[in-house]
Amino acid sequence: MDFLRPASWEEALAAKAEHPTAVPIAGGTDVMVEINFDHRRPEYLLDLNRIGDLYEWEVGEKTVRLGASVPYTRIMENLRTELPGLALASHTVASPQIRNRGGVGGNLGTASPAGDAHPALLASGCEVEVESAERGVRMIPIDEFYVGVKRNAMAADELIRAVHLPKADGPQQFSKVGTRNAMVIAVCAFGLALHPETRTVRTGIGSAAPTPVRAKEAETFLAAALEEGGHWESGKPIPPSVAKQFAQLASGACNPIDDVRGSAKYRRHAVGIMARRTLGWTWESYRGNSYGTQGGAQCA
């Protein structure tokens, strides 16, 4: 095993070009587990800790450019207004120690369906900035990023530099089921973002299909129902029948498996419940009712 320590982004890209099998390591919260448990022996480890740019974020007029290694703790603390869905998701990641090290780049690189950031990223409609020494920068829409179980759309010589997320134009929520009240991997998760500017809603489902997915039918249905009912203008409550249908469609978007963490049937069921609840919370919030959560909001 070789340990590559590029001092700059350019050096990192050059190293990745030269050694396409090199495994990037930033927070180490996935890679080191695999090494410690002898599940993986990469030929090269490519350390990204020294590339300061990856730890920075810029809040622009419309978007936030979030460096791939910005720790979840920073996102929770600093980007709650701009990226509320991702901030909530960040708060559910593992433990404080892990949140201090891990960042969105790791979730994207690993592309595990259980990664906590994915539902929020899908719901936000972000783009992933990847780069290779040879072909330069490429922006991958999040909808095209996840291509299979633990597989993403990146080429072997590419690295994730940042994620470009639209600043929230409406309430966002994230909810995750685990069988413990902290430090738990998702049995399944659901992210929801209301986009009042475009009068659309976007969703993301984690751990309930081979890849993170959106519940597109549910989104389309809900957007239409809100439009038809004049809800965006009136802010009137969403009828229970609409919420129920939304939940059912969200469940229907799942394609889960039975595993040690939960049954397929439970995952479908739970995604439906989370869809209905997060819709309730976001809509209450849209209507102007403060419906925050102390645990989630304390870092705001």
Added chain:
Amino acid sequence: MAGVTRTPTNLTQGSKTKGGIGESTLRPDGTLKVTGEFAYSSDLWHEDMLWGFTLRSTEAHAELVSIDTSEALAQPGVYAVLTYDDLPADVKHYGLEIQDTPVLAHGKVRHHGEPVAIVAADHPETARRAAAKIKIEYRQLPLVTDEASALAEDAPLIHEGRDDHHIGHVPHPNIVHRQPIIRGNADEARKKADVIVEGEYVFGMQDQAFLGPESGLAVPSEDGGVELYVATQWLHSDLRQIAPVLGLPEEKVRMTLSGVGGAFGGREDISMQIHACLLALHTGKPVKIVYNRFESFFGHVHRHPAKLWYEHGATKDGKLTHMKCRIVLDGGAYASASPAVVGNASSLSAGPYVIDDVEIEAIALYTNNPPCGAMRGFGAVQACFAYEAQMDKLADKLGLDRVAFRQLNAMEQGTIMPTGQPVDSPAPVAELLRRVKAMPLPPERQWESSEGADVRQLPGGLSNTTHGEGVVRGVGYAVGIKNVGFSEGFDDYSTAKVRMEVVAGEPVATVHTAMAEVGQGGVTVHAQIARTELGVTQVTIHPADTQVGSAGSTSASRQTYVTGGAVKNACELVREKVLEIGRRKMGTFHPAWATAELLLEGGKVITDGGEVLADLVDVLEDEVVELEEEWRHRPTVAFDLETGQGDGHVQYSFAAHRAVVEVDTELGLVKVIELACAQDVGKALNPLSVVGQIQGGTTQGLGVAVMEEIIVDPKTAKVRNPSFTDYLIPTILDTPTIPVDVLELADEHAPYGLRGIGEAPTLSSTPAVLAAIRNATGLELNKTPVRPEHLTGT
């Protein structure tokens, strides 16, 4: 009876000496533990040491067709690769009671993760890579995974040619041990029942999940022997199993206890001890072995998963008529402590209730599942889960209050156990229930605040699953009975060596035992006992090793009772000798030397009237008083193999819990809000430690109620979740406040009247939580742990 404390021993002894029994003195190892200096077994280091690594079976039941170690051995940095064929002595098996476990697999493997070969190399990674180059050819054998497959007509025998002492009375060679108990006439008594309740219950496989992984260091010594530094629960039991396989006399295997990072039963069996010694003796170099968490799940036995069938009857006025039960424990591939677990499950299966007519059967199976053995609560836990569910069902069916129904049938001092043994010390079962019920209930909806819902106080916690939606509260009660000490005629003794001398102008006592301090605080208590009995302030606790006689196991809630008893006894004998010295030197100075009852207090010899006769420093001068003595609790007898009758237990321990839970009924997630406990401890030698033990035991019971289970694939008998990612134990956010009400009703048979306390709280915690969840959801819930699927019908 409540509130009365009887103490059989003269407690004035040393009562004026600071830091004696009854005080919450602080741990003597506390400072080392908070500074990181305390040397745990995984912290050991030696110049030139090698790293040992264990290659484990990837199959659960397979013939070992061939093993080729040549390529592994050829790796640079590799010093040894050993298999069964390399074992040096005629003895090649070990085991706590039945020596059925091969040091390294021979001919076949019987469970997933069984050690097949061991490697020593100069770096752990070198050892791992070498192990990966060992070529093993397996031929699959049919699997035995449950009672049906174990007892089927064509069932493969897990152990062929058994010649252990249980084979004569078990109905099938795939049954390790069977213990029936018949008392009265259950069929006759059944006719008096107005209601009958029947239930089948399933208890999942729990792991001890001690945090300090199995580890230790073996250092070859010049005399051809070996020094072994290790974390264990019982040095001498290890020694008895290790020495024969090494082909060494016991005196050439010198064991010292290293820091133990928790045990809970999981260190009662051998793990890496023999492997490290074999590699050290083979290479002539010190060898360290440290399991990682993945390996740890294969490196020790687990709590027996169980299937339990119960039938209870009661008259309409609420009196139990009879009980029948059948408890099937899955012992896995090797016997470990299964026979004793069967004895406990069977003899404690009726719970702390008066039931005269019982028909009980408990068995442990041999299967290809992971071996199971000791874990806190030891057979009594599974039974308590089932009989407490039955009590609720009966009370409901009778329309009686669940606590009142239990109190109506609660045992008390004098009650006869199903084994025919009278309970001859306080058994405040009804009182403990009264006390937990009387505690104020936690306020409703604590998660609500002006800022909205605090998800940290809701089911789902930080995962933000509910802001109150679907949340329903439930309350449940349970009470249990656990035996203390080793039972069934076992010669359960401890040894203590106590020394008294003057050091730097001050009298100092040194206590030397082989007791494994695994976190329970035995070392704290030993110092307290020595202060009380010898009237000194300074007490040194010598490291535990095999240079002193056995202290028995740190299990069965027995150490304060038995090794504490041994320390007390040795101190009393030392005290007599000190007084003899005093009489010899100073007897003529004061008539009280000859006539009065003399005590040692505050560094002085005093009369029972409080008159100071001499300073200990002046009595002892240069003399050293030292002696080593064995101490036994009163004997027990084996249970009759047909009727289960016999005074098999030493002492009983009782705890009751009230659980308050909030359940997100839509998502099936549970938050335990409070888990109150009342326990009779006889005498709290160290109240702070007592409460700590009760809270810790309670939390382990909570874990197996809502999250902890080793999942074994029934098709392959392979463990599916050997990691802390998927075997979940409670975090601080899962653990509620645990108010504890300690009752001290002395047991006149025990030192200071104390009662073993470590296990009882683990029993009733689980059924109390289950009862609370049932109360919240209305579901029957016959399996623990409860999963979201069970609560949502998915």
Added chain:
Amino acid sequence: MRVNFTVNGRKQEADDVWEGESLLYVLRERLGLPGSKNACEQGECGSCTVRLDGVPVCSCLVAAGQVEGREVVTVEGLADFAKQRAEGCASGACGTELNKAQQWQAKPADSQTGEGSGLSPIQQAFIDAGAVQCGFCTPGLLVAADELLERNTSPSDADIREALSGNLCRCTGYEKILDAVRLAAARGEAETAGTGV
């Protein structure tokens, strides 16, 4: 490979480090600092928690090569770290004694506890509150709890639970750990009140 970094204020150099080694392994096996514990090596227990450039992390998940040039504080340096913080030098870089050499013998335990031993407030509180049983989770909890009190001098119970939710304890049921953090916070407040700070 060779790794140079600072541990508890002292420059350290580790040689012949295998590239797959964790910071935890280097601390424990190469630098003679076994205080950080190896309970799970998968970031699921917190017993290996150290401060990396001030931030609490699981040292089992930090590749040794990643700490090149960085500052680490372990439980062995916690007392000095806390002392320096109290004196106004919280970076941990003001110079600490290197801990004792590697040890492997079980030592006879001293029968006296605590007093005047130069412990940090959180360490003393853990002893006093009975928060230590087997003690294997203790070093990680101490580092995490110390950092919590650095950020939040009077945390609520929910705050404590959240901050320590990455640290598993199997012995205590956590009640006395909560007591210890409350005790350290209360003592800190009393001290602050006394000094008028």
